[in-house]
Amino acid sequence: AKAAGRATFRFFDPHMQVALDASATLEADLRFALQRDELRLYYQPVVDGSGRVTGVEALLRWQHPQRGLIAPGEFIPQAEKSGLIVELGDWVLAAACRQLVGWSATADSAHLTMAVNVSARQFRQPAFVDQVLAVLERTGADPRLLKLELTESMLLTDMDDVIAKMTTLKAHGVGFALDDFGTGYSSLSYLKLLPIDQLKIDRSFVHDMLHTRHASSIVRAIITLAYSMDLAVVAEGVETREQWSALEAFGCNAFQGYLFGRAVPLDELAVLPDGGAYC
């Protein structure tokens, strides 16, 4: 009886109620965020070995009227749970593709690739392929400049469906990157089955690579693996020149991280007009 009493008490814990309210409010707000045009895309540069920008990754932000700028980690998991991620993902794709068309008029930026993150639930939708093709058609964006970023864990169930979707989009020119590579499942046999173009080394390994042998071995192994399978490889989270040169010494030739630029709104993407080296 005592335990039940405590359980009942905990159920009505006022702090817990506050947390529940906050998450319910956030979710309701998020629904309006789409209608009220509060979502923003920020762009982080991806650079080659000489520091030249070859593309950007679109990263979602929510410009909340009261709370200010909210990072995706704070609302994407919720959007996944509620299913709102499908609408949200559609918005992201459309905004990213419109931007591709927007800067394709400038010769210097016409070749820049646009990487877009795709969530598991979004990718699982039976209509995902049609959704992407419709956005490409509607915006007139060049599919060869669009790179969809998937994570390992979302590729391992219902593999036939995954392969079919990727193959169809690939036939239209769309590229695929495997995000956060190294953090997921260790079975690598699936890599051969999937039409992937690029591995992105998770930033936790880049962060640790100069301090632990373990991390630097993993980084080297991923780079070797990528080249042996004819895949491109991008190192994420490069923050220092030391990390950059160590990665270059390992053979990596594409980089992303605060050293080269944070994710910024379009008008702060200073590197865009001249497209030249800026390091």
Ligand code: C2E
């Ligand atoms: P991600 O795809 O791994 O994106 C990289 C994250 O690392 C971004 O955080 C970026 O700002 C951050 N970052 C980049 N360089 C550095 C660095 O040098 N050091 C450190 N410490 N961090 C760096 P952000 O923008 O907060 O995004 C977090 C995650 O949210 C993303 O991780 C991605 O999984 C998800 N996300 C972002 N935008 C979208 C979207 O449009 N759709 C979906 N489904 N997920 C998104």
Ligand code: CA
């Ligand atoms: Ca990503």
Ligand code: CA
């Ligand atoms: Ca990543």
Ligand code: CA
């Ligand atoms: Ca991540």
